[in-house]
Amino acid sequence: MGKRIGMEVAVAVAEAVGLCNIDMAAVYPITPQSHIAEHLSDLVADGHIDCEFVTVESEHSAMSAVIGASGAGARSYTATSSQGLMLMHELLPIASAMRLPIVMGIANRAVSGPLNILNDHSDIMPQRDAGWIALFVENAQEAVDLSIAAFKIAEHKDVMLPVSVNIDGFQLTHMVEPFEMPTQEEVNEFLPPFVPHATLHPSKPVTMGAFAMSDYFTEIMKAKDEAVKASKKVIQQVFDEWGEKFGRPYKLVETYKADDADVMMLTMGSMGETAQMAIDELRAKGVKAGLVKLRLWRPFPFEELKAVIGNAKKLIVTDRACSFGGPGGPVFSEIKSALYAEARRPLIYNYIIGLGGRDVQVKEFVGMFENVLADTANKAADTYEFWGVRE
Amino acid sequence: MMNIVENFDLFAPRLINKQELISSGHRACSGCAEVLAVRLMCKALGENTVIASATGCMEIISSMFPTTAWQVPWIHVAFENAAAVASGVEAGLKALRKKGKIDDRYVKVVGMAGDGGTMDIGFQALSGAMERGHDMIYVCFDNEAYMNTGIQRSSGTPMGASTTTAPAGKVSIGQKTWKKNMPEIMVAHGIPYVATACPSYPLDFIRKVEKAKSIQGPSYIHCFSMCPTGWRSPSHTAVSMGRLAVETGVFPLYEVENGHYRLSPDMPKKLKPVKSYFKPQGRFRHLTPDQIEMIQEKVTVEFGKLVEKAKFLKTGNE
Numbered sequence: 001m002g003k004r005i006g007m008e009v010a011v012a013v014a015e016a017v018g019l020c021n022i023d024m025a026a027v028y029p030i031t032p033q034s035h036i037a038e039h040l041s042d043l044v045a046d047g048h049i050d051c052e053f054v055t056v057e058s059e060h061s062a063m064s065a066v067i068g069a070s071g072a073g074a075r076s077y078t079a080t081s082s083q084g085l086m087l088m089h090e091l092l093p094i095a096s097a098m099r100l101p102i103v104m105g106i107a108n109r110a111v112s113g114p115l116n117i118l119n120d121h122s123d124i125m126p127q128r129d130a131g132w133i134a135l136f137v138e139n140a141q142e143a144v145d146l147s148i149a150a151f152k153i154a155e156h157k158d159v160m161l162p163v164s165v166n167i168d169g170f171q172l173t174h175m176v177e178p179f180e181m182p183t184q185e186e187v188n189e190f191l192p193p194f195v196p197h198a199t200l201h202p203s204k205p206v207t208m209g210a211f212a213m214s215d216y217f218t219e220i221m222k223a224k225d226e227a228v229k230a231s232k233k234v235i236q237q238v239f240d241e242w243g244e245k246f247g248r249p250y251k252l253v254e255t256y257k258a259d260d261a262d263v264m265m266l267t268m269g270s271m272g273e274t275a276q277m278a279i280d281e282l283r284a285k286g287v288k289a290g291l292v293k294l295r296l297w298r299p300f301p302f303e304e305l306k307a308v309i310g311n312a313k314k315l316i317v318t319d320r321a322c323s324f325g326g327p328g329g330p331v332f333s334e335i336k337s338a339l340y341a342e343a344r345r346p347l348i349y350n351y352i353i354g355l356g357g358r359d360v361q362v363k364e365f366v367g368m369f370e371n372v373l374a375d376t377a378n379k380a381a382d383t384y385e386f387w388g389v390r391e
Numbered sequence: 392m393m394n395i396v397e398n399f400d401l402f403a404p405r406l407i408n409k410q411e412l413i414s415s416g417h418r419a420c421s422g423c424a425e426v427l428a429v430r431l432m433c434k435a436l437g438e439n440t441v442i443a444s445a446t447g448c449m450e451i452i453s454s455m456f457p458t459t460a461w462q463v464p465w466i467h468v469a470f471e472n473a474a475a476v477a478s479g480v481e482a483g484l485k486a487l488r489k490k491g492k493i494d495d496r497y498v499k500v501v502g503m504a505g506d507g508g509t510m511d512i513g514f515q516a517l518s519g520a521m522e523r524g525h526d527m528i529y530v531c532f533d534n535e536a537y538m539n540t541g542i543q544r545s546s547g548t549p550m551g552a553s554t555t556t557a558p559a560g561k562v563s564i565g566q567k568t569w570k571k572n573m574p575e576i577m578v579a580h581g582i583p584y585v586a587t588a589c590p591s592y593p594l595d596f597i598r599k600v601e602k603a604k605s606i607q608g609p610s611y612i613h614c615f616s617m618c619p620t621g622w623r624s625p626s627h628t629a630v631s632m633g634r635l636a637v638e639t640g641v642f643p644l645y646e647v648e649n650g651h652y653r654l655s656p657d658m659p660k661k662l663k664p665v666k667s668y669f670k671p672q673g674r675f676r677h678l679t680p681d682q683i684e685m686i687q688e689k690v691t692v693e694f695g696k697l698v699e700k701a702k703f704l705k706t707g708n709e
Contacts, residue, residue, distance in 0.1 A: 023490065050490065052486040054482050056519055061478075064468055064479060065479030067476060068477065070483070071476075072480045200464040202441070208467070210467070211456060213456075
């Protein structure tokens, strides 16, 4: 059994990664990822982990270097945020096409401009179609657990895809929270050594990153789509194994008081805990409110989502980013499309909330429910609104 | 003395590794000096090598899925990051070897790119990788423009050359800027070994690659690689054009070992005029005698500086 401790979440994530016997890490500092980078370098400097630590000159080179190292067969890790992730963007689809099981921690932060260092999800949303598995966490425990489980998912022979672990910047990375840290022995038992299917070594020369013309490109894209879709099964399997070993089971879509809910809210990331408190308040007032928390953004868990939405009449989707001039928030448009073909589906409302670190309190989540419940003519259904905006 | 070229089979086994690590059947243009240079580099490196290539001519001519011309492990990721990828491969292999997860043998990691992939878009990644001191070689195959995309100017394009984005015209000389002195920038990084080379001098090039291979730490080779297509010259002129570039001082051959300069023995005592190099090339055809003279002056001055450096910053063992 691991010890229950209190620690800053970013530091805890570095500690967790340090338990994973990584061979190589390449990082470039960016707020609010920097405490992950710093603590990982401490662990290397103090000899706690035996790993090549490459202090690259940019995030673009961080991703390039982990691609090279992973291609060589090394278990490789990086972490970034916001502009850094945007700089990596070019390389993300290459990493997934090359089927490299890289794990990346993302301290989610708003994308410029204007420059803003605080939390929202506008950095991860543009990476949606990169072919990476994208996990979201809500608290310290989840950040620690899934940073470890991510390696097992990525390196599974039926997956072999890169994984991002999305951890809300500041709101989560810089909080000191209590959690249970697995022991080295437990992680060793859970996470087998990485056995790559091909490596960049002269003992068996291979060509990686060949170029393909129209005669093969479509087939390669189809293969990647199949691979990402198929990973869903393994992700749940690894979550189940984690649950069995550590007593903390995870699901692709988590719920809170959702079974009999008439009106539901959907969140991703750390705001789920605040929304939970709003649900409790509403339940105390007799409102049958429930919460859906999307843990897995890619591959999108369509069936699992439909199963938990059940018979809810109204669904509030919260977004931490906007698709400007588009259909609303990116999560909103995804949920709408997921439920489009359903004979019975809830009316869907979209609130774009918490941009650039703006706080969203319990009373505001309650307010969203109240607004939606007051919309008896269903006029606001299928629309989106910037919550709390000054106009 | 027996002529080496005429009696190549007699000399070759001693001078050059016969093993081909980039196979024939690749898709390079006829008369491509760059692929000749890559082939020579591979001979010098031998099979205990991993290559990280940038996007560019050498990448597309050698790796069209599902074929490959590479007999050594090879990786291509993107255009601007060959040095960063190579640095990651080096770090990864180092960790795996240390932990006993792979064969315990020394493998040299080599990053390669063209002039655009090195001097323009890949400049930052290269500077970072060299500064970090990775045990790797980086080779720039410089054909003086973005040839793969259709002869657009780069910072490696020489003054006065006509390219598709810096064309000669009624009011334009073509390229309006002097070629970026990339080897000097690498020297300024304080790395153990920097050299210039040209496949027209195969034994000199091979020796330099071998030297770079023997050095623990970063080394940089700037290999001048003529492109008949982009230079608007007949395809049989690749080797002679490289020789003219060296003989005129346009591209002098030298090496810098731990800050000490040495001109290659192949450098002539007296340089030929640059116009003899310009004349056979379509890209310089528009230049007026005044413009050629202006370039000649610069070449003379720059070569003079190099000779001075070689004089005052000699290698320790000379």
